[in-house]
Amino acid sequence: MNRRRWFAWRKAAVWFWGFLALLITMDFCSNYARLQRRVRQAGAEAAETREAPGAIALTFDDGPSEVCTPKLLDGLKERGVHASFFLVGQNIDGKEDLVLRMQQEGHLIGNHSQTHMQLTAETVEAACRQIEYTNRKIAAVTGNEPVYVRPPYGSWSEELECMVPMTVVLWNLDPLDWKSQNKDAVVSYVKKHVENGSIILLHDIYESSVEAALELVDSLSEEGYEFVTVEELLIE
Ligand SMILES: [Zn+2]
Known part of the structure; x- marks a missing residue:
């Protein structure tokens, strides 16, 4: 092979490999674009099936507390949000003004x-006495007997259902605020698990729970959630 032919062959080989590389690149690009389109479509479908934020309920057990409950009531009033309070009868003594405030607000x-x-x-009788005592205490302050009961520890029986004509309200989101007593842990747990219809269990006897509740109101309202009482949630 003379020198000129060798150059011609080399030129042809360069063109051949260049053209092949171009074809491979074009194929890769079109496949990549197709894949991207498929990912975008899947994302749009997922977004369509995801529910828009709706109504949720903040519930507070074990109060009222002389220190924490007023702070919570102030914060909720400031934000125009209604919550649900499940009171322990013996904690009402001397804090009747807070119970009245709950009703008025x-x-x-x-x-x-x-x-x-x-x-x-x-015994069923002792359990009923517990509930009736607290109903009377609340009615003495507000003029109304409560209709909703949250049994401590969520512990309820069919037998009690017959004796106590009240609606039992449990919960479906429990950040264990009493255990961690850590505002950030409570906020991040609730934000991770919240969905429409969430009944969030908190206790207004811990400062950390009050702070978490108010932070949750701010951030979940921004996401589009609406805070309602458990009655409003159950009626919806
Ligand atoms: Zn409790």
Whole structure:
């Protein structure tokens, strides 16, 4: 092969490999674009099936507390949000003004027994006495007997259902605020698990829970959630 032919061959080889590389690149690009389109489509479909934020309920057990409840009521009033309070009868003494404030400011007041007793561990009569005592205490302040009861520890029985003509309200989102007593842990747990219809269990006897509740109101309202009482949630 003379020198000129060798150059011609080399030129042809360069063109051939260049053209092949171009074809491979074009194929890769079109496949990549197709894949991207498929990912975008899947994302749009997922967004369509995801529900828009709706109504959720903040619930507070074990109060009222002299220190924490007023701060919570102030914060909720400032934000125009209504919550649900399940009161322990023996905690009401000397804090009647807070119970009255709950009613006047549009919150729901429910019954959480007299002494935070596990109602199923007692006789039906003793359990009923616990509930009736707290109903009377609340009615003495607000003029209305509560209709909703949250049994301590969520412990309830069919037998009690017959004796106590009240609606039992449990919860479906429990950030274990009493255990961690850590505002950030409570906020991040609730934000991770919240969905439409969430009934969030908190306790207005811990400063950390009050702070978490108010931070959650701010951030979840911004996401589009609406805070309602458990009654409004159950009626919806
Ligand atoms: Zn409790």
